[in-house]
Amino acid sequence: MKLVVFDDVYVPAEDSHLLSRALDKESGSFLDVGCGSGFIGIRQALKGNSVDCIYISLIAVKNACWNGLLNNVDIRAYYSDLFSNVRGGYDVIAFNSPYLSRETEKGDVATEDNGVVGRFIEECGNYLNKGGRAYIVVSTENENYEKYIGMMDGWEVVGKKELFFERVEVWRKIKG
Numbered sequence: 001m002k003l004v005v006f007d008d009v010y011v012p013a014e015d016s017h018l019l020s021r022a023l024d025k026e027s028g029s030f031l032d033v034g035c036g037s038g039f040i041g042i043r044q045a046l047k048g049n050s051v052d053c054i055y056i057s058l059i060a061v062k063n064a065c066w067n068g069l070l071n072n073v074d075i076r077a078y079y080s081d082l083f084s085n086v087r088g089g090y091d092v093i094a095f096n097s098p099y100l101s102r103e104t105e106k107g108d109v110a111t112e113d114n115g116v117v118g119r120f121i122e123e124c125g126n127y128l129n130k131g132g133r134a135y136i137v138v139s140t141e142n143e144n145y146e147k148y149i150g151m152m153d154g155w156e157v158v159g160k161k162e163l164f165f166e167r168v169e170v171w172r173k174i175k176g
């Protein structure tokens, strides 16, 4: 995959690769939430899946479009604060979330969980087709980790990686 990352856009890191690997066997219509450069969605599009990418600022929407063109895949990227502009349902929804809650993350939209993780857990089912799968990255370092686990009835861990000070996990839910 060819990838350009614009200034101020999240550079795909361990978490992005962990989520992307967990999605390897997925197929169907795909929504990349918080797409950044489009790294996760474009990898799905290269497999032939139909992909929408959403983001909370236009710079990353442009970045994802740019990388779609670079890779000759037809993705649709648009502005959305989480699901605010999402209509209809998807087979797969994936969110490499801003999953940290340390003081150093405050105000950093790329890494600070300002409640968006909890909102995703609560709302993603409304945008999944029957049998659809939602994926989210969460970290044991998030101060709300235990609270989120309590909210994640029916979710399971499908990927994990021990990093320096935390364990980053990929959780999946299948809509019945």
Ligand SMILES: C[S@@+](CC[C@H](N)C(=O)[O-])C[C@H]1O[C@@H](n2cnc3c(N)ncnc32)[C@H](O)[C@@H]1O
Binding pocket: 010, 011, 012, 013, 015, 016, 033, 034, 035, 036, 037, 038, 039, 040, 054, 055, 056, 080, 081, 082, 083, 096, 097, 098, 099, 109, 110, 111, 116
């Ligand atoms: C850890 S980064 C992942 C970026 C990209 N998916 C990747 O893996 O390279 C999380 C992204 O979610 C975005 N984000 C935060 N709140 C959001 C919201 N309410 N709606 C959409 N995206 C959001 C952040 O700006 C950030 O770039």
